[in-house]
Amino acid sequence: MAEIYGYAGKILRVDLTSGEITEIPSEKYLPKYMGGRGLAAKIYWDEIPPEVEAFDPENRLIIATGPLTGTGALGGGRCEATTKCPAMYPAQSFTTANAGYIGPELKYAGYDALIIQGKAESHVYLWICDGKAEVRRAEELWGLTTRQTRENLWQKHDEKTKVACIGPAGENLVVSAIISVEANSAFGKGGFGAVMGSKNLKAIAVRGTGRIKVADSKKLLEINNIRMRFYNIKAGETRVINGKTTVGTAKIRNSPMFGSSKLADEAKQGRVRIGLGGCPGCPLNCRNKAEFTDNSLPSGSVECADMLVWVVPEMMTDGGKPLGRLAWEASMLIDDLGIDNLQVLSTGLMSGLKKLDKNDKYTNMLYGGDWLYQGYLAGIFTEENTGLPWEKFGSQEFLRKLLNIMAYREGFGDILAQGLVPATKYVMEQEEFGPNRKQMEYIYQRVCPKAGKFGNPQERHSYSAPDPIMSIWCAVGDQFGQEPEPGWCGHSEPWSDPGLDPKVIIKWLGTDKVKDHYYWGPEVAKAAIAHEDIAAVTDSLVVCSYLDYGMYSKVVGHYAPNWPDKLLVDWEEFINNSPNGGPEYLSAILGVDITPEEVWKQGEMIVNLVRAIWIRDGYTEDKYDTYWDAVFEEEDKEGNKVTPKDKFEKTILDYYRLRGWKAGVPMRAKLEELGLKYVADELDALDKLPAIENQI
Amino acid sequence: MEVTSGRKHLHKRIHPLPVKVPLPKGILIVDGRLCTGCMNCMYACTLYNDGVAAPELSRIQLNAYSHHIFDVAAQPCLQCVQPECLRHCPQGAIRVDETSGTNARIIDERKCIGCQKCAEVCPFTPKRIRFDSVKKKAIKCDLCGGDPQCVKACPIGALTYYANSEGIISGYGIGG
Numbered sequence: 001m002a003e004i005y006g007y008a009g010k011i012l013r014v015d016l017t018s019g020e021i022t023e024i025p026s027e028k029y030l031p032k033y034m035g036g037r038g039l040a041a042k043i044y045w046d047e048i049p050p051e052v053e054a055f056d057p058e059n060r061l062i063i064a065t066g067p068l069t070g071t072g073a074l075g076g077g078r079c080e081a082t083t084k085c086p087a088m089y090p091a092q093s094f095t096t097a098n099a100g101y102i103g104p105e106l107k108y109a110g111y112d113a114l115i116i117q118g119k120a121e122s123h124v125y126l127w128i129c130d131g132k133a134e135v136r137r138a139e140e141l142w143g144l145t146t147r148q149t150r151e152n153l154w155q156k157h158d159e160k161t162k163v164a165c166i167g168p169a170g171e172n173l174v175v176s177a178i179i180s181v182e183a184n185s186a187f188g189k190g191g192f193g194a195v196m197g198s199k200n201l202k203a204i205a206v207r208g209t210g211r212i213k214v215a216d217s218k219k220l221l222e223i224n225n226i227r228m229r230f231y232n233i234k235a236g237e238t239r240v241i242n243g244k245t246t247v248g249t250a251k252i253r254n255s256p257m258f259g260s261s262k263l264a265d266e267a268k269q270g271r272v273r274i275g276l277g278g279c280p281g282c283p284l285n286c287r288n289k290a291e292f293t294d295n296s297l298p299s300g301s302v303e304c305a306d307m308l309v310w311v312v313p314e315m316m317t318d319g320g321k322p323l324g325r326l327a328w329e330a331s332m333l334i335d336d337l338g339i340d341n342l343q344v345l346s347t348g349l350m351s352g353l354k355k356l357d358k359n360d361k362y363t364n365m366l367y368g369g370d371w372l373y374q375g376y377l378a379g380i381f382t383e384e385n386t387g388l389p390w391e392k393f394g395s396q397e398f399l400r401k402l403l404n405i406m407a408y409r410e411g412f413g414d415i416l417a418q419g420l421v422p423a424t425k426y427v428m429e430q431e432e433f434g435p436n437r438k439q440m441e442y443i444y445q446r447v448c449p450k451a452g453k454f455g456n457p458q459e460r461h462s463y464s465a466p467d468p469i470m471s472i473w474c475a476v477g478d479q480f481g482q483e484p485e486p487g488w489c490g491h492s493e494p495w496s497d498p499g500l501d502p503k504v505i506i507k508w509l510g511t512d513k514v515k516d517h518y519y520w521g522p523e524v525a526k527a528a529i530a531h532e533d534i535a536a537v538t539d540s541l542v543v544c545s546y547l548d549y550g551m552y553s554k555v556v557g558h559y560a561p562n563w564p565d566k567l568l569v570d571w572e573e574f575i576n577n578s579p580n581g582g583p584e585y586l587s588a589i590l591g592v593d594i595t596p597e598e599v600w601k602q603g604e605m606i607v608n609l610v611r612a613i614w615i616r617d618g619y620t621e622d623k624y625d626t627y628w629d630a631v632f633e634e635e636d637k638e639g640n641k642v643t644p645k646d647k648f649e650k651t652i653l654d655y656y657r658l659r660g661w662k663a664g665v666p667m668r669a670k671l672e673e674l675g676l677k678y679v680a681d682e683l684d685a686l687d688k689l690p691a692i693e694n695q696i
Numbered sequence: 697m698e699v700t701s702g703r704k705h706l707h708k709r710i711h712p713l714p715v716k717v718p719l720p721k722g723i724l725i726v727d728g729r730l731c732t733g734c735m736n737c738m739y740a741c742t743l744y745n746d747g748v749a750a751p752e753l754s755r756i757q758l759n760a761y762s763h764h765i766f767d768v769a770a771q772p773c774l775q776c777v778q779p780e781c782l783r784h785c786p787q788g789a790i791r792v793d794e795t796s797g798t799n800a801r802i803i804d805e806r807k808c809i810g811c812q813k814c815a816e817v818c819p820f821t822p823k824r825i826r827f828d829s830v831k832k833k834a835i836k837c838d839l840c841g842g843d844p845q846c847v848k849a850c851p852i853g854a855l856t857y858y859a860n861s862e863g864i865i866s867g868y869g870i871g872g
Contacts, residue, residue, distance in 0.1 A: 072739025072749040108750070160761045211750030211830075217743040224740070225848055234853025235730055248853060250730055273766060280735040280751070283851030291766045299766065 035066030079103025108208025167338025215591025262324030313394030487554020719863025778869025
């Protein structure tokens with residue numbers, strides 16, 4: 001057998017109904033589908049038919065690594081989970097999310113991917129160790145928080161074991177439940193935790209001591225050393241970048257979370273220790289650790305977004321700097337119960353205090369939690385009809401109550417646990433919510449701007465206007481996943497950075513017209529496609545989406561305007577590198593010369609395959625790839641429409657034309673060109689392919 | 697100093713091969729306040745030396761793997777002034793690398809029989825000697841011949857390579 005580079009070579013299948021554990025050779029899918037999102041999409045296409053619903057035993061939970069996972073390539077510490085997503089409404093379909101730690105470990109244990117199907121008779125967990133898998137009883141774990149579960153399994157096995165588990169929210173099939181991975185990562189948006197709960201699977205524990213062969217390991221190290229310079233400056237290192245001298249300091253001082261926070265102040269007084277951490281092989285260290293010396297709060301490690309969840313309520317209650325004990329305790333609670341922080345809970349970075357004013361630009365950033373808060377402001381939610389202590393909004397008591405009723409589905413929490421679309425419908429129908437209850441429709445539409453069949457409470461996180469690329473990308477993409485959001489061109493918000501150098505944008509997106517946030521035209525569609533293909537590759541490699549430069553520039557510009565790292569890119573140096581390192585890394589790891597064009601073509605194939613899945617799952621009726629009218633009505637402060645409907649709809653047609661799609665459906669010619677003839681045939685058999693005579 | 701943490705109590709024993717070993721001329725130093733446990737050094741180690749990605753094999757290890765633990769830091773081989781590994785190797789396979797100028801304590805792969813005695817006597821936790829289960833040989837840090845890849849790969853600047861041609865007093869045996 002030829003040497004396998006970059007991949008582990010096997011895929012593990014666990015059938016919880018029969019208890020059968022089998023292996024599939026990876027060659028069946030790889031390297032054609034690359035890995036991660038692409039591999040998972042192929043398995044989804046083959047194994048999850050349209051009639052299967054999210055909580056059916058026949059649904060699959062697929063955890064897929066990529067060729068970069070665990071190879072030491074920068075950002076290769078992550079992997080993708082895929083399933084038929086229960087959070088979509090009324091139709092359910094493909095979604096992915098990525099998380100750290102468990103991917104590399106899975107590969108060292110010998111597997112490129114893990115397919116979980118069926119439903120266990122009793123509560124179980126899955127133990128995978130160096131080429132062996134075992135389904136074990138987990139009665140004593142059921143009901144525990146994610147932290148207790150992890151600690152229990154670390155004790156049972158060893159501390160190097162990587163644990164992915166669900167909390168009470170997942171057990172109770174809350175559609176915003178996460179699969180918590182280690183202390184500070186999660187397969188988030190989409191309800192992965194609920195799918196795991198529906199299979200009676202409490203946890204997946206993985207330990208691997210194996211190795212992944214890399215064809216040209218020294219080349220890989222070279223690429224690492226080049227790319228590391230884009231994200232970091234070493235402590236004490238002096239570098240002249242774009243004519244500016246920058247000196248590296250201890251990174252913790254420049255952390256976007258701890259830079260200027262109550263916790264940092266407490267750290268100076270010695271009451272708490274703060275630090276950073278991150279996924280294996282990543283230079284960013286985006287996780288925040290805190291340890292309370294008097295044990296007054298649990299010590300732990302959280303992702304940046306966890307800490308932002310309760311930041312606005314916290315500032316409302318005790319004022320001053322953000323991110324103190326309240327925010328910390330909030331993030332710990334959320335992790336314990338296993339609820340996605342952004343999807344339903346978050347009150348957002350900016351929106352907690354805002355009223356829904358049509359001319360308020362900042363209302364761009366609305367989250368699931370805003371649905372609740374805006375409903376309260378509109379006089380719809382009261383203590384009587386929700387059981388929530390509204391007069392104490394922002395307090396720990398309020399948060400605890402909200403989380404508990406959601407995770408354990410008590411009272412109004414049972415409604416929230418079903419997702420925002422059913423909840424909106426319920427509130428609008430029930431008289432107890434008062435005369436203003438019909439306003440919930442508008443509030444829903446502002447929180448979840450994407451119209452059509454696959455209702456999705458996460459859209460707003462990615463959608464931001466005016467930004468034509470983002471508007472197009474967000475309308476067509478599956479935002480539950482963490483595809484890198486386009487941040488190529490800077491952001492429309494006033495606090496944002498100016499974006500990337502035009503030369504870089506032209507090289508990778510084909511045009512620099514997109515730097516104008518009010519320009520609409522075919523160039524926008526072209527740039528959105530280029531970005532989408534690159535993003536599909538990022539998710540398939542799997543590189544952390546935060547290391548994809550399209551996303552990274554956004555995050556750094558957006559959330560950390562004073563982060564010196566944003567000064568670290570010498571554009572002349574960067575332009576010779578790809579946004580996610582895909583072509584360079586693949587050549588080194590797989591040992592074949594692979595050009596950027598070939599890699600992006602694979603990305604295009606993956607985008608088309610995912611779209612075909614959506615079409616097969618029912619994404620063809622009513623309106624789709626668009627927003628609610630309420631969204632098109634939004635204006636900026638000068639009275640210009642931020643997403644003009646006529647221009648948007650024209651550009652979506654350009655997008656379809658350039659994609660080789662008709663009315664949102666890939667045409668046979670395009671599918672065949674991408675090596676997806678079997679997809680075209682199946683869609684044809686289901687009468688879901690555009691008619692031949694319409695194909696030009 | 698962070699690098700000496702994890703030191704284990706040793707019983708007094710008679711060294712089978714009492715030898716005088718020249719001082720190391722280069723060592724790796726970790727700033728525990730900066731290290732985040734990101735494992736980039738571990739990957740660099742095995743990619744450079746073994747051509748594979750395998751944290752288990754890395755000659756530089758972490759002291760903890762649970763990500764909420766605070767004092768997680770990389771733990772390189774200290775190139776001890778009294779290298780227990782060298783003294784106890786029944787094959788005399790561990791020697792001082794005088795050709796590269798680092799005086800690193802290195803393992804001669806041809807002589808190593810994979811008995812793991814060296815790992816057993818290493819006074820530090822985690823053990824600075826690793827075992828390659830494919831080759832059935834012990835492996836340890838050779839400072840990459842004076843150009844340590846882990847230092848290059850550290851994104852934070854927590855790792856430094858300190859060289860001194862007069863010799864450095866480091867690791868086990870400092871106290872006498």
